[in-house]
Every structure is written in structure tokens, then in C-alpha cells.
Amino acid sequence: MFVQILSFPCLWSFHDLLIDPHNNVYVYPWSLLQIIFVFILATCFLRTFIPRPPKENPQHARTVIQALQTVLVPTCSLWPTRYIRLVERASTHGHGSASKIVVPLSMLLQDVRDGLMELRDPVCDLEDLMDGGVSAYGCYVCLSIDWKWRVHWLDRVLQGDISDDAKSWVADSSYLPADMQRVRRLAPGASPSPGLQSIINLDNKPLSHLATIQLPRGSRVTLEFTFLSSSISVLSTAHTLCMMPFLTRRFPYRLSDVFAVVSNTRNFKLTSLSNASETYANSLVAASTKLTDDPVVRKQYVDEMGIKAWRERRLMIAFEAALVRKGWLEHWEVVLVAR
Structure with a gap:
């Protein structure tokens, strides 16, 4: 009986009922129950096997932004949107976890150049950021190296020295x-x-x-x-x-x-x-x-x-x-x- 309910012909009978109004009227309730039953099964499967994105913890988000403030300081009262996204991404780890705030190196260089961000203690903070990150409030603030930097330096290593192409690449970059x-x-x-x-x-x-x-x-x-x-x-x-x-x-x-x-x-x-x-x-x-x-x-x-x-x-x-x-x-x- 269970196999028959889930079988394709039984489900298709509901479609036939909609097309042919002369079908047996007693088939309609039974076909509708089949559709509802399959819908419930699909919903249970999705809720069980597909993980939902973690919810942001407001208290943990405040802790994360405090950790970020031990290293970086915005030059205005509001944080740039991209740093808010970094905080939101780190705060979704939840309570009690050592959240890692990963700041892309290219973003940091560009924002310092544009006067949007400042390092509190540039030499000491950079020294810690380069090796494991800065630990504060149970979180870690660290740098990530963009793939374009790695490709560029590998190309220069293979060339053995700076070339005209490398000079033009640097001149065209946003940070010089x-x-x-x-x-x-x-x-x-x-x-x-x-x-x-x-x-x-x-x-x-x-x-x-x-x-x-x-x-x-x-x-x-x-x-x-x-x-x-x-x-x-x-x-x-x-x-x-x-x-x-x-x-x-x-x-x-x-x-x-x-x-x-x-x-x-x-x-x-x-x-x-x-x-x-x-x-x-x-x-x-x-x-x-x-x-x-x-x-x-x-x-x-x-x-x-x-x-x-x-x-x-x-x-x-x-x-x-x-x-x-x-x-x-x-x-x-x-x-x-x-x-």
C-alpha cells in the first residue's frame, strides 16, 4: 500500500482528475492525500539532512568587534560595511568558540591608503598579525593573503628579479x-x-x-x-x-x-x-x-x-x-x- 501511494501512476491520477472532470469523484480526496503525504516527507528530509545557517549571536558579535578594535581603528564613527561583514561572519561561530576574524591583506592596505582605517600600534600589531594573529577577547584577528599576491611573487621568483612587466603591474595596482x-x-x-x-x-x-x-x-x-x-x-x-x-x-x-x-x-x-x-x-x-x-x-x-x-x-x-x-x-x- 505504501509503495502504491508513492508510485508515479498514483500521483499522476491527480493530474488526470484536473484534466478530465468526468473522473471518479472519489479519487480526488485520495490523490490529494498522496500529495500532502509526499510534501510532508520532503519537508522532514530537508529539515533533517540540510543544515541551516547558524544564527548570529548579538552578544558574541559585540565581543568580535571589540577584538577587532584592539587592532584596527576606523577614522570615522562608523565601520566600513566590509568590516561589518567580517564581524558577522566570525560571530556566526556562536558562544564559547575562538572566532577568527580574517582580514584580507589587500583590503587592509587599500583602506589604510584611503584613510579609512588605522592600526593602533602598527609595528607590534603587524608583527603579531603576520604570525598567528592577535588574540583578544577570546578571538583571533589575522591576515589572509590574496591569491593574486602569491601568483605575482611566484612569477617574480621565477624571473629572478623585478622586470618591466612587474613594474607595470605594481604601477597599475591600487597600492603603490x-x-x-x-x-x-x-x-x-x-x-x-x-x-x-x-x-x-x-x-x-x-x-x-x-x-x-x-x-x-x-x-x-x-x-x-x-x-x-x-x-x-x-x-x-x-x-x-x-x-x-x-x-x-x-x-x-x-x-x-x-x-x-x-x-x-x-x-x-x-x-x-x-x-x-x-x-x-x-x-x-x-x-x-x-x-x-x-x-x-x-x-x-x-x-x-x-x-x-x-x-x-x-x-x-x-x-x-x-x-x-x-x-x-x-x-x-x-x-x-x-x-
Whole structure:
């Protein structure tokens, strides 16, 4: 009987009744019961086997937004809509769970550039965001790397250096950090040691530049360069983050490459080699602080470069400082004497 009720011909008899009014009138109630029975079964199946989306917990949502506020601060009284969506997505995990607020890196960079968001403590917060996230109120605020960044950096790694195509890609992007060499001079810690007559930053120049330098005999020159820690894998998220300060600069050299070029350069003799990462990180932090808090320096920079460029400089200096403090980037100095 049960199989007959659910069979296709029995269900189709109701359709025949609607078409042919001369059908047996006693079939109508029975066919209607069949339809109702199937509808009830389908409803029970959907409610049982198809999970419903979790409801947002208002109290948990307030906790999530408090956690987000420990890292990010909107520049106006209202949060941008896209951050509200991040909070709603994280708050659906419910009570008692360690909600993860995932902020896309490209969105953060763009919003800081546009003046919509600020980091409370840029260097410290970025240092934590890069490695596991910031823990607050039982939640985690962390960064996610967009796939386009990974593809771009992998392409540059395969090419071995920045090319014209890479430069055009950066120029067309919505976030364009510029060279920070002049900004580093704002920090007292960035000054060279007394007695050094020349400084060459290899982050902005090819290694072949050494062969073109002509200095009086006995004079000294300092080479500064930044390179990736040997513990960083090429395909890792850390590698992509380490490349951010080099958007418009050359890839960081390997230490062995610098030694090879110095050894083959007859114009100079190597006298000392030192790891200046701690001093370099402190100088970056000092430069970022002065660029932010010194009204004279801030106004001069904004007047010359524009407000968006000023925001970009501050963020990228803090970004590089966080990477150096974590040990993912290392900064070394080589002192050479002209022969």
C-alpha cells in the first residue's frame, strides 16, 4: 500500500482528475492525500539532512568587534560595511568558540591608503598579525593573503628579479609604496658610523654597481643590504609577506651573492661584516614615529608627496620593521676599503 501511494501512476491520477472532470469523484480526496503525504516527507528530509545557517549571536558579535578594535581603528564613527561583514561572519561561530576574524591583506592596505582605517600600534600589531594573529577577547584577528599576491611573487621568483612587466603591474595596482630610503634618514639610528664617507644601499641598486664606484685609495664605503632569512620557504605565506616592502625595489639578495661580487671586485677590500638588523629595525620604527608625530616633517612630506603617499610610507616602514624584528628579514652592513 505504501509503495502504491508513492508510485508515479498514483500521483499522476491527480493530474488526470484536473484534466478530465468526468473522473471518479472519489479519487480526488485520495490523490490529494498522496500529495500532502509526499510534501510532508520532503519537508522532514530537508529539515533533517540540510543544515541551516547558524544564527548570529548579538552578544558574541559585540565581543568580535571589540577584538577587532584592539587592532584596527576606523577614522570615522562608523565601520566600513566590509568590516561589518567580517564581524558577522566570525560571530556566526556562536558562544564559547575562538572566532577568527580574517582580514584580507589587500583590503587592509587599500583602506589604510584611503584613510579609512588605522592600526593602533602598527609595528607590534603587524608583527603579531603576520604570525598567528592577535588574540583578544577570546578571538583571533589575522591576515589572509590574496591569491593574486602569491601568483605575482611566484612569477617574480621565477624571473629572478623585478622586470618591466612587474613594474607595470605594481604601477597599475591600487597600492603603490615608494622607495623609503629618504624616509629612513629621519631616524637617528639610521645614520652611518662616524668616519664612513659613502653608503650604498644594494636594495635599490644592482650588484654590478660596485664595479663602477671610484673612490680615493684608503677611503671606506659601507654596503647595506637586506635579505631573506634562510628559514623562509619560497612557497610559504611568510615569503609573500617578506616581499611586500620590495614591491618597487629589487628582490633581496642572497648573502652568498654579495660575498661573491665583493670578492671579485678589485677596487675594494672587505674589512668588516656585521648584522645590523636590530639597529635597522629600531631606525625604521623611529622613522615611522617621526613621520607620524612630528608636525613639521609630516606637513613637509604631505605637501611634497601627497596624503596617500604619506600613509603608504608609514605603513610600509612599519611593515618592514615588523619583518626585521621577527627575523624573517635580515639587514647586514659590509665595510669596504678602496685599494
